[in-house]
Amino acid sequence: MPSRRPPRTARALAATAAVGLTLPLAGCGVLGLGGSNADLQIYSARHYDLEGAFKDFQDETGVSVEFISGNDAELLQRIKAEGADGEADVFMTVDAGALWNAGEEGVLKPVESAALTEAVPADLRDSGNQWFGLAMRARTTMYNPDKVKPADFDPKDTYAGLADPKWKGRLCMRDSTSAYTQSLVASLVGLRGADATLATVKGWVANGVDIKSNDVELLKAIDAGTCDVGITNHYYLARELEKKPDLKVKPFWASQGDAGTHVNISGAGVVKTSDNAAQAQQLVEWLATKGQSAFVDGNHEYPVNESVEPEPVIAKFGEFKRMPLSAEAYGSQNAEAVKILSEAGYK
Missing domain, CATH: 3.40.190.10 (Periplasmic binding protein-like II)
Structure with a gap:
């Protein structure tokens, strides 16, 4: 398992301070399922029932996760400010326009994944494979x-x-x-x-x-x-x-x-500067496949994966x-x- 840099490096602190940000950002919170030395850092604007699905992912894969939460704009600004010294591995948003903007800003890494291509309809993912819809x-x-x-x-x-x-x-x-x-x-x-x-x-x-x-x-x-x-x-x-x-x-x-x-989507992409891009991709793939129901059902959202049935309340x-x-x-x-x-x- 790849080792991570110590969290909140001095250079990352300096980068964010240079543009007037603090760690954590105002309005942001940290949810640590894997502790401060977690394998994956998820910068997430999504706040619906996060714990259950990601605990399932940790239990199944052994890959630990930590969340830093905020709104789309401030999290994107933070990723850009931290640059190569940043901690983010996955950027998760609750709006397709925010995903598109993250792609345009060049902070996401294109990934080649047959699992994601099969699971996520074409209009719910980036044509350049920078981001993927996960809940609709x-x-x-x-x-x-x-x-x-x-x-x-x-x-x-x-x-x-x-x-x-x-x-x-x-x-x-x-x-x-x-x-x-x-x-x-x-x-x-x-x-x-x-x-x-x-x-x-x-x-x-x-x-x-x-x-x-x-x-x-x-x-x-x-x-x-x-x-x-x-x-x-x-x-x-x-x-x-x-x-x-x-x-x-x-x-x-x-x-x-x-x-x-x-319709609109929540979705995610792998951050270009991630130290653990393979595990970050593994997480996004899991959320779109085996973890779809765990990710969407608690908030009564529709799965993007058409092979997964909606939960009973919305199915009605x-x-x-x-x-x-x-x-x-x-x-x-x-x-x-x-x-x-x-x-x-x-x-």
Whole structure:
């Protein structure tokens, strides 16, 4: 087993200090499953039930892991600042645009892996093999079945259909600063173009969209009848149904008559400066294959590996056609999405 450098080397400290970072970063935390001399250091923006899957990996392989957590931007900045003296072996994010950006910034190492090529669909991985999707979430329409019928939705372009005046005073959505909102709008820009997307967002605003601070609050509002319809990630509904099986909220799979439902991914790549690139690749491969269920089930996410069945709660939501994912659009169009939200007056 390759030996690691002592953690937090003086040169790494100097590199981060040079750009005004501290170790650990503000807002970051360390989860050590293998102690401070762990074989693999994972810089992770993902915070959903990490311990179980990675303990399984450690028990099965003998490779120990340690996590440093934070948001995508600060972790990427840290990797760049630490450079060749950095500790990161794996960079893990919760957004396809962030993965694309990491690839563009040159911090990830291309890996050749037949296991990953087979397990991860082509649009959920980098064409240059720098990063790979590992868990998938769908952002779709949610409705109160006492107030809305499935036939009320536009089956072709459900997201744009919520701009129809019939939804005036009935619509709840997330705030403009949410990465979920920005990625959805960026995907619509990539699919329909900026002008059509601006018209859609203006329609949402014209309908008096009620902005909620998080998806759970939004689902509770639909259940209570204070709004009839909204858009959330599917797994928040699964979580709430576990606590309240009679919740008056159902999913409607958006845009099944056309492009399909918007999806995003959590994923990972091997850091270019990793001392243990082979073990880092082994981890990513395990998460996409033998470890898929352990990685996604605790948060009710969909496996990217099509040979793995979804866990029972979300399996009851039924099958759906997903919108092909364009990580480049999510990343490169994010600024355009923010501009559109602002121009439309979306809060």
